Amino acid sequence: MKIEIWPIDKVVPYDRNPRKNDGAVDGVAKSIKAFGFRQPIVVDKEGVIIAGHTRWKAAKQLGLDKVPVHVADLSKAEAMAYRLADNKTGEAAEWDNEMLALELADLREMDFDIDLTGFGDGIPDELGDEPPGDGKGKGGDELADTAFTFGQYRFKVDRETYLNWLEELRQKVGFDNDAAHKEIRRRLKL
Numbered sequence: 001m002k003i004e005i006w007p008i009d010k011v012v013p014y015d016r017n018p019r020k021n022d023g024a025v026d027g028v029a030k031s032i033k034a035f036g037f038r039q040p041i042v043v044d045k046e047g048v049i050i051a052g053h054t055r056w057k058a059a060k061q062l063g064l065d066k067v068p069v070h071v072a073d074l075s076k077a078e079a080m081a082y083r084l085a086d087n088k089t090g091e092a093a094e095w096d097n098e099m100l101a102l103e104l105a106d107l108r109e110m111d112f113d114i115d116l117t118g119f120g121d122g123i124p125d126e127l128g129d130e131p132p133g134d135g136k137g138k139g140g141d142e143l144a145d146t147a148f149t150f151g152q153y154r155f156k157v158d159r160e161t162y163l164n165w166l167e168e169l170r171q172k173v174g175f176d177n178d179a180a181h182k183e184i185r186r187r188l189k190l
Helices: 022-035 053-062 076-091 097-109 159-173 177-188
Strands: 004-007 041-043 049-051 066-071 146-150 153-157
Touching: 022 053, 041 053, 049 053, 049 076, 053 066, 159 177
Parallel strands: 041 066
Antiparallel strands: 004 066, 041 049, 146 153
16 A cells, blocks of 8 residues: 655545544544554545545644545545445444453553543443452452453452463463453353
8 A cells, every 4th residue: 555645735525524523533633643643544536535534634633734645546436435334334343341441451550641542531331440349359468450340240450460360361362352251251260
């Protein structure tokens, strides 16, 4: 895929874009500012946006003069269909809350700004910030703030135990979510 750097004013929003994306612009702008442009704006031969309206608006908001673009060699019908598919297919995906909880816990442990993930204000309720429990391990040791959520069950474990357990799990089943869930169920006797 060839990526070119264009003046932002050369990129033209599609006037019939059916996706309402204004609510996502601030978050995308934060992401671009923190991580840089990691996905180009996809345009047709005339510079009309096929995919990336939110990135374009975020770049405008940030005052960027130039943006990365990919000029797609698509027919008019293909561009229209891809524009819809690019937005619609994302709606079919679901979050794996158990794996999401692990990722967010790791980021918190690294003192990373969770707001940059888009979950700052919108962490799903079932993940919670404070798992229930007395804060004591089997030996009565105080536990760290590492939270682990699996279905309706919540656990709070010290960092070392959590990291060791996670590494064991990854070595046994890799990063396959279904295999990880099966192994977690087995270990928790669920």
